[in-house]
Amino acid sequence: MQKTLVIQRYNPEQDHKPHPQHFTVPCDDSTSVLDALLYIQQQLDPTLAFRWSCRMAICGSCGVMVNGIPKLGCKTFLRDYKDDITVEALAHFATEKDLISDMSVFLTHLQAVKPYLINHDTRPQPHQQTPKQLAKYAKFSNCINCGLCYSACPQFGLNPAFLGPAALTLAQRYNLDSRDQGKAQRMPQLNGKNGVWGCTFVGFCSDVCPKQLDPAAAVNQGKVASAADFVIGIFKP
Amino acid sequence: MSEPRQVNRAYQSQLRRNWWLKHGYYQRYMLREATVLPLLFFCGCLLTGLYSLQHSEQSWLNWLAFMATPWVIGLNLLTFFASLFHAKTFFELFPRVLPILPAPLMIAGQWLGTLSVALLLALLLGGVL
Numbered sequence: 001m002q003k004t005l006v007i008q009r010y011n012p013e014q015d016h017k018p019h020p021q022h023f024t025v026p027c028d029d030s031t032s033v034l035d036a037l038l039y040i041q042q043q044l045d046p047t048l049a050f051r052w053s054c055r056m057a058i059c060g061s062c063g064v065m066v067n068g069i070p071k072l073g074c075k076t077f078l079r080d081y082k083d084d085i086t087v088e089a090l091a092h093f094a095t096e097k098d099l100i101s102d103m104s105v106f107l108t109h110l111q112a113v114k115p116y117l118i119n120h121d122t123r124p125q126p127h128q129q130t131p132k133q134l135a136k137y138a139k140f141s142n143c144i145n146c147g148l149c150y151s152a153c154p155q156f157g158l159n160p161a162f163l164g165p166a167a168l169t170l171a172q173r174y175n176l177d178s179r180d181q182g183k184a185q186r187m188p189q190l191n192g193k194n195g196v197w198g199c200t201f202v203g204f205c206s207d208v209c210p211k212q213l214d215p216a217a218a219v220n221q222g223k224v225a226s227a228a229d230f231v232i233g234i235f236k237p
Numbered sequence: 238m239s240e241p242r243q244v245n246r247a248y249q250s251q252l253r254r255n256w257w258l259k260h261g262y263y264q265r266y267m268l269r270e271a272t273v274l275p276l277l278f279f280c281g282c283l284l285t286g287l288y289s290l291q292h293s294e295q296s297w298l299n300w301l302a303f304m305a306t307p308w309v310i311g312l313n314l315l316t317f318f319a320s321l322f323h324a325k326t327f328f329e330l331f332p333r334v335l336p337i338l339p340a341p342l343m344i345a346g347q348w349l350g351t352l353s354v355a356l357l358l359a360l361l362l363g364g365v366l
Contacts, residue, residue, distance in 0.1 A: 012247060068260065094248060095249075202266045216333070220334040
């Protein structure tokens with residue numbers, strides 16, 4: 001069986017804007033988009049540039065737009081597409097070359113919400129947690145930083161300063177963690193004009209998340225936390 | 238030593254105004270947001286009604302006649318169904334924002350609440366209570 005991939009090519013040294021290029025690849029039921037890209041790079045055109053690493057939806061490197069939808073190349077199979085398949089770099093990010101996006105905005109937003117445990121207790125002992133405490137944040141803790149949710153989010157597309165789904169989900173994940181004491185440091189970011197209130201609950205981020213994190217729910221739970229923080233702030237001396 | 242070659246910057250595409258037409262998911266989102274438009278018309282009707290009521294008997298009768306015209310009834314029917322659609326989307330999203338109880342229970346509870354309030358209003362305005 002053969003399929004045609006229409007791939008967005010962009011060479012910053014030669015092109016002013018991306019252009020499509022057709023490649024026909026052999027495939028069977030187990031061929032993923034990433035397999036097809038590797039075939040093209042190894043057999044047809046060694047100049048094709050794209051990111052990949054684990055091939056098992058863990059590293060989050062191979063995010064691309066497949067027929068206009070953000071997908072992980074390794075988790076998307078050619079068998080699920082009848083006609084030609086269009087593969088482009090992730091939307092809303094700048095394209096560096098071919099399918100390689102500049103993720104630095106995303107990384108800056110991640111950094112801004114301090115997505116790590118902040119605990120002032122420095123005694124060398126484990127911070128114990130009950131299964132109930134774990135369940136509060138566990139579903140938001142599997143983010144692989146693939147950036148697909150940013151490509152699905154029109155609010156991020158319209159305003160790149162918006163912290164976006166993954167960063168706000170991680171902020172909520174750590175705020176809900178019983179071992180964490182950093183909520184006061186994160187709330188100014190969440191309350192700000194580019195924080196949780198920039199989300200209009202389009203919800204597509206949750207649909208495209210390869211780890212089913214439901215970032216839209218996390219961001220909007222962040223609105224409840226932000227409103228509570230505001231009310232508490234009024235009564236606090 | 239040769240000069241390094243001038244390299245263009247990374248390509249940044251811009252989101253066009255018709256971004257929401259490109260995917261069914263975005264279109265459903267815009268439909269949800271657009272339910273506010275017929276609701277604005279209905280609110281305008283209500284405010285005009287209040288103004289007519291305190292203005293004069295004739296203006297109240299004129300308002301009643303206006304409300305009975307087919308296109309106004311049509312638009313208000315559209316408002317009713319648009320509000321029901323918006324309520325459906327809101328009730329389904331709510332359990333994800335405040336996950337207190339199982340989602341189906343919360344959705345059923347919200348519909349039950351809406352039905353109860355509608356019934357109470359119908360009974361009150363219908364003169365039964």
